[in-house]
Amino acid sequence: MTKYMDYTSPDTQFTFDMNQSPLFKKDNENLINVLGVQQLNTLENSSLLDIFLSRNNFVEPHYHQNASELVYCISGSVTVSMLNPFTNEILNFPISPGQVANVPQGWWHYEEALEDGTHLLAIFDAPQPQVILGSNILKLTPSSVMAHNYCMDENKWIETTARVQPNTYIGPSCAPVQSQGQAQPQMYNYRSYPQYPYRSPYAPYYPYR
Template identity: 35%
Template sequence: MNPDLMSPSLTLMADSNEVVNYKRDPHNYITQLFAAQFPPIQNGFFNVRLSRGIIVQPHWHTNVTELVFVISGEAVTSVFNPFTQRLMTYRLGPGQVAQFPKGWFHWIVALSDEAQLLTIFDQPTPDVVYGSDFLRFLPKEIAGRAYCVDEAAYAEAVAPIRESVILGPPPGCMQREEDQYAARQMPPYPGLHPFQPPYSAYYPHMQPEPYPTQPQMPYPEFGFL
């Protein structure tokens, strides 16, 4: 028997909006409900709100399997299958779900404004390993020796990553993109926020339209089975 259930002060209600895990800006933030906030809980979760083009950065969990449930808006989830060496990508709408097995590398990109997701874990509190931390703490000499990449180029590429990035791109990044577009005299993409790349920019080998009639399934045209 869970001792929390035997407590005379037991409460079986909590507010997942109260504790902010991370806030990028007023429209992009994550709140949480874990054992620290709600002791009886058996499956903690993040309540995630995103704007179009914002990414829940690449990361993995050492102790939990994660279920992503879309409440509103659209998002694309990607997870690397270490057994088949394949990237499994799914476009999700309201009511649809995707799963990230424990230890599998994954990320989420919002395809619409005001997207809301629940990322539900099978343990009360997840461990998180951020890809940004791996990149910024990997010595350039090790990157060069391990992957035969140019050490100076690697150091320059990861230099802007000065802290853990949870919701990206980091503030200011879109301004840099705007400056680059202006320098190349490239107009914004039609139908998107100014200077926000289209869906294909996140997945260059994928075609954003047409989409299959079963969006919860992998897309053959994306090159994934």
């Protein structure tokens, strides 16, 4: 699709502070900021996630149906894991600062921080890559469908997945259910941040309600 940007417009944006565009925050050491065409209207066919993780925290299993992902390690270290759909083999690639791992479009993958202070850039070849999260698959697929397809007792499936919350993004998320007033992981709707006249023809970056 051909699209045109009016670079003479006073609304044209050439810089953006990703610290002002949070996507998800588990705590002060585990959070994700987002940069897409909704934040920077001259970005065109690329986008970024700025990811901070502490040791043993994961970017949960997921896949991007419309984009490949290049994971660049800035600090700390991480294992990037992916399922090769051609060999049905899990591939594990430990990377440290200056190293990258490439995840092809549509491949199931996840990342585990190997040390505190891990900082990653996830670079996509789409202005707003779409995502299907493992937590959403587990929680939003009807329990009767899962139980019937995999020959399980439905009540046991419900019990097993009781702690799974949609849109987990950063795991593990296995702490006891928190009472009202305690801190909860924060998922942000990026559309609440400043918007520009340009509108991408692509689907929303992440599915929000």
